Amino acid sequence: MNRIEQIQEFLKSNPKDNFLRHALALEFIKIGNDAEAKILFENILNDSPDYVGSYYHLAKLFERNNEKEEAIKCYENGMIAAKEAKDQHSYNELQAAYEDLVY
Numbered sequence: 297m298n299r300i301e302q303i304q305e306f307l308k309s310n311p312k313d314n315f316l317r318h319a320l321a322l323e324f325i326k327i328g329n330d331a332e333a334k335i336l337f338e339n340i341l342n343d344s345p346d347y348v349g350s351y352y353h354l355a356k357l358f359e360r361n362n363e364k365e366e367a368i369k370c371y372e373n374g375m376i377a378a379k380e381a382k383d384q385h386s387y388n389e390l391q392a393a394y395e396d397l398v399y
Contacts, residue, residue: 299323314340314347321353330357341373348378348386352393359397367397 297305303320307313321336337354340347351374358367371394378387 300327312343314344314350318347318350318353321350325353325357330361333357345373346377346381348374348381348383351377352386352390355390355393364397368394371397 300320300323303316303323307316307320310316317336317340321333321340324330324333324336334354334357337350337357340350341354351370355367355370355374358364358370371390374390375387375394378384378390
């Protein structure tokens, strides 16, 4: 059983587990399946807008797919969420990526 199958198996008993969904999205990115990863990240952020780690990866996915405006919006939303969570490290990472894209 590969990692994707393992994570999917775990998700059967806890389908809203953000850690597992995030891990699955990262596995999909590794194999070049951005479409599945995007769905997972968007579902995580719709369910839990405070799950700060997913903003960065979703924004990078948008960048890879030449969706600059979506990436910008995602970085901005992530910075807001990181600030609300008092997560300075994530805020700094999101801000740096945002500035690299915008400027």
